[in-house]
Amino acid sequence: MSTGSVPTLGSAEAPITPAPEPGTVRRVRRRNPNRPVYQEEPKAITKISKGVLLTIIVLTVIFPLWSIIITSFSTNAAVTRAGGMVVLPDELTIAAYRQIIAGGIVTRAVGVSVFVTGVGTLLSTTLTILAAWGLSKPTSFGHRPILFIFLMTMFFGAGMIPSYLLISNLGLLNSLWALILPGAVSAFNVLITRNFFMAIEPAIIEAARIDGAGEWRILSTIVVPLSRAVIAVVALFYGVGYWNAFFNAMLYINDNTKWPLQLVLRSYVLQGQAMPGADPGQIDIREGQVTGLPIQMAVVVLALVPILMIYPFVQRHFTKGVIFGAVKG
Amino acid sequence: MDAADSTTGDFARRPRRGRRAPAAPTRKLSAWTRFKRDRSLILMTLPAVLLLLLFAYLPMAGNIAAWQDYRPARGFRGSAFIAWDNFERMFTNERFALAVKNTLIITGFQLVFYFPVPIILALLLNSVLSTKVRTFIQSVVYLPHFFSWVIVVTVFQQMFGGAGLVNRVLLQNGRQPFDLMTNPDTFLILITSQSIWKDAGWGIIIFLAALSTVDPALHEAVAIDGGNWWRRMWHVTLPALRPVVILLLILRLGDALSVGFEQLILQRAAVGADTSEVIDTFVYYQGVIAGDWGFATAAGLVKGVVGLMLVLGANKLAHMVGEAGVYQKA
Numbered sequence: 001m002s003t004g005s006v007p008t009l010g011s012a013e014a015p016i017t018p019a020p021e022p023g024t025v026r027r028v029r030r031r032n033p034n035r036p037v038y039q040e041e042p043k044a045i046t047k048i049s050k051g052v053l054l055t056i057i058v059l060t061v062i063f064p065l066w067s068i069i070i071t072s073f074s075t076n077a078a079v080t081r082a083g084g085m086v087v088l089p090d091e092l093t094i095a096a097y098r099q100i101i102a103g104g105i106v107t108r109a110v111g112v113s114v115f116v117t118g119v120g121t122l123l124s125t126t127l128t129i130l131a132a133w134g135l136s137k138p139t140s141f142g143h144r145p146i147l148f149i150f151l152m153t154m155f156f157g158a159g160m161i162p163s164y165l166l167i168s169n170l171g172l173l174n175s176l177w178a179l180i181l182p183g184a185v186s187a188f189n190v191l192i193t194r195n196f197f198m199a200i201e202p203a204i205i206e207a208a209r210i211d212g213a214g215e216w217r218i219l220s221t222i223v224v225p226l227s228r229a230v231i232a233v234v235a236l237f238y239g240v241g242y243w244n245a246f247f248n249a250m251l252y253i254n255d256n257t258k259w260p261l262q263l264v265l266r267s268y269v270l271q272g273q274a275m276p277g278a279d280p281g282q283i284d285i286r287e288g289q290v291t292g293l294p295i296q297m298a299v300v301v302l303a304l305v306p307i308l309m310i311y312p313f314v315q316r317h318f319t320k321g322v323i324f325g326a327v328k329g
Numbered sequence: 330m331d332a333a334d335s336t337t338g339d340f341a342r343r344p345r346r347g348r349r350a351p352a353a354p355t356r357k358l359s360a361w362t363r364f365k366r367d368r369s370l371i372l373m374t375l376p377a378v379l380l381l382l383l384f385a386y387l388p389m390a391g392n393i394a395a396w397q398d399y400r401p402a403r404g405f406r407g408s409a410f411i412a413w414d415n416f417e418r419m420f421t422n423e424r425f426a427l428a429v430k431n432t433l434i435i436t437g438f439q440l441v442f443y444f445p446v447p448i449i450l451a452l453l454l455n456s457v458l459s460t461k462v463r464t465f466i467q468s469v470v471y472l473p474h475f476f477s478w479v480i481v482v483t484v485f486q487q488m489f490g491g492a493g494l495v496n497r498v499l500l501q502n503g504r505q506p507f508d509l510m511t512n513p514d515t516f517l518i519l520i521t522s523q524s525i526w527k528d529a530g531w532g533i534i535i536f537l538a539a540l541s542t543v544d545p546a547l548h549e550a551v552a553i554d555g556g557n558w559w560r561r562m563w564h565v566t567l568p569a570l571r572p573v574v575i576l577l578l579i580l581r582l583g584d585a586l587s588v589g590f591e592q593l594i595l596q597r598a599a600v601g602a603d604t605s606e607v608i609d610t611f612v613y614y615q616g617v618i619a620g621d622w623g624f625a626t627a628a629g630l631v632k633g634v635v636g637l638m639l640v641l642g643a644n645k646l647a648h649m650v651g652e653a654g655v656y657q658k659a
Binding site for chain 2: 032034035036037038039040050053054057058060061062064065067068083084085087127128130131133134135137140141142146149150153155156157158159160161162163164165166168169181182183184185187190214215216219236240243244245246247251262265266269270271297300303304307311312315318319
């Protein structure tokens, strides 16, 4: 039944296929068992164009990443031969990575980014879980005013200049805490988590309460283990936010030894400034060293790695965690 | 045990939001009793509330600088008050007018060319039958949402910039090179493509969720009545998406004055301030770079207030046409 020329299909499939209207001669095609019964089988041309379109969409994401990764592993000779970004692996080397992690500004920047992301994510996620559970009981004392404090921040922000002046007056300029504390609590994430918590079967919590458990115990032994999906997603949101942020560092950090990776990326890759300690003129002479594009692309890959590493583990929770919280809110 | 009992009772009942008094009130507890009962819950919200008060609410008071000739050396107390001068300057300042104009153009352009993309993509993906293929495509198109703007702009530069891949192919085929990254005429197309590449994939998640709640019986009913693909789309699929579309439109309208600040500030130098200056970048350059603090504060404040009015207005509008809106009517 490969090309649909054999009409003697097994009768097992017959009930699934809607009976052809009388008078029309329809070729019996193999039906996809996943296709809902009410749906007619699309024409071949529809199927093909849909396949091509989806392939192009996927390639627009994968192709640039591929090219960046390959270029970061290429030698200068390969880059010259290709005339820029390398698409087909030519001469591969890990020289670029060895050079950027050997010390200097990129290495320091990775340290800063890892610190800010690690500490920030831990702090934000903890505070968010606590606040979400504290707000999960609509009849509790002060519930509405406290909720309002969170909600209001979603609709009106103080503005860039007053925030800058505050950080400056607190003496936090050039401090890494300026990259963590101001955005440590996101009302949106608190609400997502709260919605998730509020949908936990009340009977379970009631049972614990009757057994004498207090709020802290209920939160840590029942609520948190039941809410791994939303906690994973919220932690990812915070983590990605800290890792990717560059403007707050541009605003608050003038000392370039305290720059996070994204700011280094902006100055030395996007704006193409020469990287201190990687003077192309002298390094080029040494054997096996690379300069320029491979180094820049290696920094890009370095900035992508944590995201690409964590993403597969969190991704399966997206629909459960995000939609559940967001749509209900 | 008395307090604990009433706790569970209240919790299980969970009254609808916005109802002042429950129809059949339970024993009225004094505020003190309720405070004692809920003190651990209040304590849990405390650290987050303190951070918000310090970093989100306290700077609101700093907007006082909008009415001052603010000098950092003198601080809020020492700087002279100049009444509405900063606001008056705003209406005569050409750069500010340009920033407002660019902001509105970008918002409008993206509303037309960006907003429908996730919807179409979601419909396309929803029609893919194989769960494996669908999951794979989803994981790929969600991914760029988690890239920073620096990386997104770098990717576009390496692909479409003066020395990018596309130009290389053009040159090899004897065509004129075209630098998309620095051309002010195509800037709108550039930033919209970047937004689509980064966020349109992620945008489908909410539409896919809405589509998955559609009862297949509805499709079957239309099919039995002889409805074809178009009929099913029009009478079943699209109505299922309507509440989500309206919700996102409201959010977009409330955000109309914020147009990809990080994205634009990264490319302002390459493409020139004439096309890329928006209200947020104006505030940054006028305040932090030029040191015109009072004026920049005033510009930011006006933007915040107008934004608040926009989102409240859009929400009211949604209630008027019978949709749920962003938040419930209190």
